[in-house]
Amino acid sequence: MARDDPVRSQTASSEDDHLPNLVTIVGRGVPAAFEIAVNGEIEMVSHDPLEDATVVSKHAAEGTIDVGVRRFRFSGQMANVNLVDWNGVPAPESPSTPTVHVEYGVPER
Template sequence: MARDPPEQTAGTDTQSLPNCVTIVGRGVPSSFELTVDGELEVDDEQSDENLPVVSGSVAEGTIDVGVQRFRFDGQVTNIHLVDWNGVPAPESASVPTVHVDYGAAKR
């Protein structure tokens, strides 16, 4: 029996969304908001239950432990982080760490 070729998903490739933002939880419930001046999407390799809400070029979500990644084009224009008490970064040492990689290869 012949197999059908695998279907390609409609995901965006690294060329059109060449940049990556990684948010790493520190074990404390925290909230984040990420804004870029281009297209933004959740990295399709994530399987976390607490997936963020992405609307246009803005992502909002919560993180406790683990990692959340986003692919985007353009530039990051804003990242807002607060811990479970509402204390923003950099006043709170409990907020997640954020890594922005321009021209990052897809993991």
């Protein structure tokens, strides 16, 4: 299996431990939107973030998902997560919103 190449933010460093944490957004088969923010830096782990329709800035990422996963590496702490389903109903009221997994101190593979 090929390893995804991270898409570096403009301020990202080349150090391996620069972004030690991982957040994974998992789609549930229904179109949904997500916004995540961190108090450090964030970058998407993807071959093509434009194909994934995801916008990544220095401290935040937002996009859509229906199936599959979106992964991001980040430094610092998770500051905010906002998830809504295709009707705009937020989590946890909607069972169709994506799930979010946050892991701290995950080495890059």
